[in-house]
Amino acid sequence: MSERLPPLTALRAFDAAARHMSFAKAAEELNVTPAALSFQIKSLEEHLGAPLFRRLNRAVELTEAGMALAPGAKDGFRALSAAWQQTRRVLDTTSLTVTAGPALTAKWLAPRLYDFARSHPEIDLRFSATLRNVDLQRDGVDVAIRFGYGSDEGLVSLPARAEWLTPVMTPDLCAQFPTPESLRAAPLIYDDSISFLSPPCDWPAWFKAMGLEFTPGSGTHFSNADHAIDAACAGLGVALGRRPMIIKDVQEGRLVAPFKTAIETEARFRFLCLPASAERPQIKAFREWFFAEIEKTAHMWDDFDIIPVQTL
């Protein structure tokens, strides 16, 4: 093995050409003329002592050697590029991009974010509500708040408080169904966004926790947790609401949570960021605000019986 590495510009030219399978497109990506790119590839092939591309009529294809080089080159440059982007981001102490699911955004984050923005006017806050599990590195997102059991390989992952569910409804509806037993006759609202939980955290689980027989009947299903809660606010029925989703509506009297029993799941919200970003000032500020904000309302549920769903 003569040397550790060939000329890097030539290698980058090869990477672009292999990804596009076209010298012209690769040249465009690198902002050079096709001639320059052709020359780079040629010089790399001379360096190696064998062709990397087979030149066809109006296309190119990789040789054996090219096929051996292409994936590693792609990975290598991707790693370098990611590292560089991350370095640029570390230097940026003003902007902060946060992503979270639509339900948490609507019911918990959005009403509170104004408070954060006001106490940190130097931070340029950008927000992206999506269900898609974004790639922090690739998508230029600094912080993600995600719900689930969490397998956050390679990320800093800080779990929030335990998550549990309790029935909520309008005060009017509560007058009609004042007891857990009577609830079985009430119109029930199902939140399908947490149907992935195992063991399940749904109406059957809650009734079981109360020691009540329950045969699932019909009910209204919503794919988003915030829609389920909104439906409950509108008096459509009784929803099984998660702590962060119901807190605002309960505080402001639109909903009541009359039965002081909740079922707890092991799934939680987690605060996620890249390790290299964990101590950046704006991220530290957001993290501290986020967890402080959760603690602020923790006392509200002191009189609840919390029953872990896996013990049912």
Place this chain on the structure above:
Amino acid sequence: MSERLPPLTALRAFDAAARHMSFAKAAEELNVTPAALSFQIKSLEEHLGAPLFRRLNRAVELTEAGMALAPGAKDGFRALSAAWQQTRRVLDTTSLTVTAGPALTAKWLAPRLYDFARSHPEIDLRFSATLRNVDLQRDGVDVAIRFGYGSDEGLVSLPARAEWLTPVMTPDLCAQFPTPESLRAAPLIYDDSISFLSPPCDWPAWFKAMGLEFTPGSGTHFSNADHAIDAACAGLGVALGRRPMIIKDVQEGRLVAPFKTAIETEARFRFLCLPASAERPQIKAFREWFFAEIEKTAHMWDDFDIIPVQTL
């Protein structure tokens, strides 16, 4: 984020400097003068708009930004380097480096390799017997033959025939201990190199397979399988031998395997190579020879009862 990537030579200079934490040593690695390297780092810092190193009296240390960049840069260049080396190796159709454990080498491979070398005179064969699990990519090894249950992430892994164990001893000793029952009084040889197997494949397991009571007494222990077999050849006692380890000595009459019952483990020998190497001619030739060689002697054990150890 202005551009995708900074000048690559500058980035490589940074990588070397960060790995050595010294501009002088980095310059030496890249075969340039310290001045050139210093200039490269400076240009990279200008590109970024912030310093990457903090210049101390007679040392340098990474800044926040430098610490963000260094690991990614290291990974990136390592990936590129590995890809390049692999590409060079793909072009080499003459040399072949094989590694295996000392026991398989002594008892199975070494006696047969001459045959392979003779029928492939064009291949420059290099052999490395070690227990260490070498990294094919890093250590420039083309093929590894390893024993175990196999978790060969990222490698082409071809399992050999099922592996089983049966008692072997010298003919003289066999006259003294002609039956499985009598074996309990015989001097037993233990091969500790397979003590990691689960469920265990040792003397208690074999006697259990025979339906015999057995209380483990003393015995001679060897850390290498080949030493255990050698001891059996010397008449020291009865060893529980694996198929590839005993075949030569049984064929040539030094040992006999009188009890036609063997215990089978799920662990096997695997033929391992890098995916990019799988179709290189010399590796293909070696692979085909290896598996054909195993088949050659498969008939020898046709009259054996093979009892999977996990059913015991």
Place this chain on the structure above:
DNA sequence: TCTTCACACAAGTAATACTTAATTGAAGGC
């Protein structure tokens, strides 16, 4: 205090990368 060590700077030079412009060679429309 003097020496040594590690890096920085400046000027000049060597090497490399890139552009423009013309060329080849084959596919596809007419």
Place this chain on the structure above:
DNA sequence: GCCTTCAATTAAGTATTACTTGTGTGAAGA
């Protein structure tokens, strides 16, 4: 079958980048 178009190549000239030599600076250690 001819012409057009497309993709890559080649050659010559130019711009840019990378490197060397030589000198300078500041601090640690003898």
